[in-house]
Amino acid sequence: MTQARSNPPVLISSLDADRLEKLIDALPSKAFPGKEALEAELARAEVVDPKDVPSGVVTMNSTVRFHVESSKDDFRLTLVYPKDLDDSGERISILAPVGSALLGLSEGDEIEWPKPGGGMMRVRITEVTYQPERSGEYHR
Numbered sequence: 001m002t003q004a005r006s007n008p009p010v011l012i013s014s015l016d017a018d019r020l021e022k023l024i025d026a027l028p029s030k031a032f033p034g035k036e037a038l039e040a041e042l043a044r045a046e047v048v049d050p051k052d053v054p055s056g057v058v059t060m061n062s063t064v065r066f067h068v069e070s071s072k073d074d075f076r077l078t079l080v081y082p083k084d085l086d087d088s089g090e091r092i093s094i095l096a097p098v099g100s101a102l103l104g105l106s107e108g109d110e111i112e113w114p115k116p117g118g119g120m121m122r123v124r125i126t127e128v129t130y131q132p133e134r135s136g137e138y139h140r
Contacts, residue, residue, distance in 0.1 A: 008105055009104075010103065010104030011104050012047055017042060017045065017047045020060075023094075024039060037097055045103075051138065055133075055134040056107035057104060058131075059132060061084075063077070063130040064129065066125060067126045068121055069110070069124060070122065074126070080094065098114065110124045111125075
């Protein structure tokens with residue numbers, strides 16, 4: 001059975017929620033184009049204690065493996081705060097529209113992802129290869 005194309009449920013840790021709300025409050029109102037989308041994701045999220053986050057959920061600083069549905073391609077990214085972004089191409093900022101869409105999703109969830117050069121592709125989260133909460137890192 002195929003899941004409807006509505007937004008999957010979002011689960012985030014109270015630590016991530018607090019830090020992200022402070023980050024949003026510290027930015028100018030027009031600082032980034034995805035601000036409203038990130039605020040909407042936070043507003044609809046179920047917030048839980050960091051120790052209660054399931055191991056397959058994308059949290060801040062998680063490394064995630066993706067599969068592109070229309071091809072055999074896989075890729076891996078780490079969801080980070082803007083200060084931790086680098087030029088490696090292996091990290092995505094929570095302030096990027098796709099970054100905010102990833103927060104709180106689970107293994108098996110699918111989202112639309114912008115294609116290089118335009119258009120959209122469907123990607124599936126195949127594995128959360130690293131999650132701070134799963135490693136006992138609750139105060140990163």
